[in-house]
Amino acid sequence: MAQSAVIRRNIVESLEATVKRPLEIAGNTKIAADLGLDSLAIMDFIMELEDRLDLSIPLNRIAEVETIDDLVRTIEELKEDAK
Amino acid sequence: MTILAKFSPLRDTYVSLKGQGYDPFQLSFDTITSPTEGTLNGRPVLLLGTNNYLGLTYDPACIDKAVEAVKTRGTGTTGSRIANGTYEGHAALEASLARFYGRKHAMVFTTGYQANLGVLSTLAGKGDHLIIDADSHASIYDGVKLGNAAVHRFRHNDPEDLYKRLRRIEGEPGDKLIVIEGIYSMMGDCAPLREIAAVKRETGAYLLVDEAHSLGVLGARGRGLAEAAGVEADVDFIVGTFSKSLGSVGGFCLADLDGFDILRVACRPYMFTASLPPSVVASTLEALNQLELQPELRLRLRANAQQLYSGLESLGLELGPHVNPIISITMPNPEAAIAFWSRLLEAGIYLNLSLPPATPNGRSLLRSSISAAHTPAQIDRAIATIAAIGRDLGVVPSADMSETRLRRSVAE
Ligand SMILES: Cc1ncc(COP(=O)(O)O)c(C=O)c1O
Numbered sequence: 001m002a003q004s005a006v007i008r009r010n011i012v013e014s015l016e017a018t019v020k021r022p023l024e025i026a027g028n029t030k031i032a033a034d035l036g037l038d039s040l041a042i043m044d045f046i047m048e049l050e051d052r053l054d055l056s057i058p059l060n061r062i063a064e065v066e067t068i069d070d071l072v073r074t075i076e077e078l079k080e081d082a083k
Numbered sequence: 084m085t086i087l088a089k090f091s092p093l094r095d096t097y098v099s100l101k102g103q104g105y106d107p108f109q110l111s112f113d114t115i116t117s118p119t120e121g122t123l124n125g126r127p128v129l130l131l132g133t134n135n136y137l138g139l140t141y142d143p144a145c146i147d148k149a150v151e152a153v154k155t156r157g158t159g160t161t162g163s164r165i166a167n168g169t170y171e172g173h174a175a176l177e178a179s180l181a182r183f184y185g186r187k188h189a190m191v192f193t194t195g196y197q198a199n200l201g202v203l204s205t206l207a208g209k210g211d212h213l214i215i216d217a218d219s220h221a222s223i224y225d226g227v228k229l230g231n232a233a234v235h236r237f238r239h240n241d242p243e244d245l246y247k248r249l250r251r252i253e254g255e256p257g258d259k260l261i262v263i264e265g266i267y268s269m270m271g272d273c274a275p276l277r278e279i280a281a282v283k284r285e286t287g288a289y290l291l292v293d294e295a296h297s298l299g300v301l302g303a304r305g306r307g308l309a310e311a312a313g314v315e316a317d318v319d320f321i322v323g324t325f326s327k328s329l330g331s332v333g334g335f336c337l338a339d340l341d342g343f344d345i346l347r348v349a350c351r352p353y354m355f356t357a358s359l360p361p362s363v364v365a366s367t368l369e370a371l372n373q374l375e376l377q378p379e380l381r382l383r384l385r386a387n388a389q390q391l392y393s394g395l396e397s398l399g400l401e402l403g404p405h406v407n408p409i410i411s412i413t414m415p416n417p418e419a420a421i422a423f424w425s426r427l428l429e430a431g432i433y434l435n436l437s438l439p440p441a442t443p444n445g446r447s448l449l450r451s452s453i454s455a456a457h458t459p460a461q462i463d464r465a466i467a468t469i470a471a472i473g474r475d476l477g478v479v480p481s482a483d484m485s486e487t488r489l490r491r492s493v494a495e
Pocket residue numbers: 194195196197199220222264268293295296324325326332333334
């Protein structure tokens with residue numbers, strides 16, 4: 001599987017683990033506006049995702065993220081930086 | 084549509100909250116008459132949620148010092164210390180704090196909130212890393228947001244999780260600063276500081292402890308959790324507030340690090356706000372003095388906390404894991420919490436209503452804080468009132484009542 005597909009799958013799983021229900025998610029789904037996650041839920045979701053990917057996703061990098069695609073891009077950049 | 088349109092979801096939540104009882108955000112006392120008493124709507128109310136841990140707000144010596152200072156030094160400084168200069172009281176307070184904590188450097192801020200804003204946004208710069216507890220106070224979240232460092236969040240009070248997250252950024256350049264609190268303000272639990280200090284040593288990070296709720300409360304001399312846990316040498320920075328055990332307003336940061344004073348010309352929340360007025364400085368200095376002169380206040384505080392905790396625990400209520408002066412009761416849902424809180428007010432007992440998302444794990448809390456100034460009789464009355472209302476609302480189990488029926492009536 002391509003890296004972005006793996007990231008995407010982990011994002012969906014982490015979101016579902018956070019909200020505890022199955023979700024319909026597309027690349028342009030807005031994490032806060034469309035899924036109804038408040039600021040605390042977003043931070044908890046990111047924490048879950050960090051553990052799945054074994055990667056630190058600093059909170060200051062989340063500020064610019066709105067959609068799932070934004071998040072995939074940010075994570076790819078973080079993985080690139082870590083190399 | 085105005086600039087305020089974005090607040091309509093918040094307004095809806097707020098309005099629905101208000102509809103269920105008193106407005107917890109607009110509560111207005113007629114008067115406050117002592118550390119533990121006031122009046123509300125013409126009726127006496129017992130204060131059980133004011134963070135006035137040592138009850139020093141009405142200490143005669145503190146009041147005298149404040150009165151003397153306001154008469155001789157005036158009502159305010161009308162500016163910041165870099166603009167209007169340092170008054171002798173500011174310097175004396177810093178010297179006194181440094182001596183009390185056995186630290187080289189002390190810096191006083193206008194509030195504890197600003198101390199966290201200033202210290203966290205300035206100490207850690209671009210390329211540095213802040214590693215904060217997930218349940219950190221708003222001032223810590225805001226402080227890390229104000230700066231340019233990378234912000235990492237670890238699971239509440241979990242040293243292994245902290246270690247794991249530090250390992251993930253092991254090879255990255257920049258300084259690392261771990262940020263924790265002595266007593267957490269929502270559940271009243273202490274950080275596992277000894278274990279966290281061990282992680283700090285192993286990973287070469289710096290460690291900051293916010294002792295806002297533990298100054299004057301924990302430790303043989305009342306310095307806080309670091310003293311109680313015996314790891315003061317591992318703590319690089321101590322942040323705290325005068326607004327709780329010292330009964331006034333203001334914040335501070337202490338350190339041993341050489342060159343720490345450079346923050347006075349780098350830290351914007353220190354530089355660009357008016358300094359504390361002389362009367363506040365004077366009462367705070369005296370409160371610190373009283374804290375040392377009256378160690379029995381701390382013992383009474385402990386005993387009072389134990390009395391309230393045991394009393395509530397025996398009712399079968401769900402409390403935090405540690406017996407500290409912050410004692411929070413977890414309610415089954417926000418509606419039950421609001422109903423309970425409103426009934427307590429009607430019965431003459433004031434404590435704090437804390438609702439998600441301001442609370443950990445989506446909890447709805449009745450948050451009380453105990454004071455050395457409470458009498459055992461006042462605490463007994465509080466427990467009895469909580470028991471009676473709790474039974475009535477079906478939150479406290481009762482042998483002769485159908486719990487499920489009452490639970491349903493609360494939910495309706
Ligand atoms: C942990 C913690 N830090 C800082 C503060 C801020 O203190 P202050 O009231 O002095 O702004 C508080 C209290 O509100 C707190 O609970």
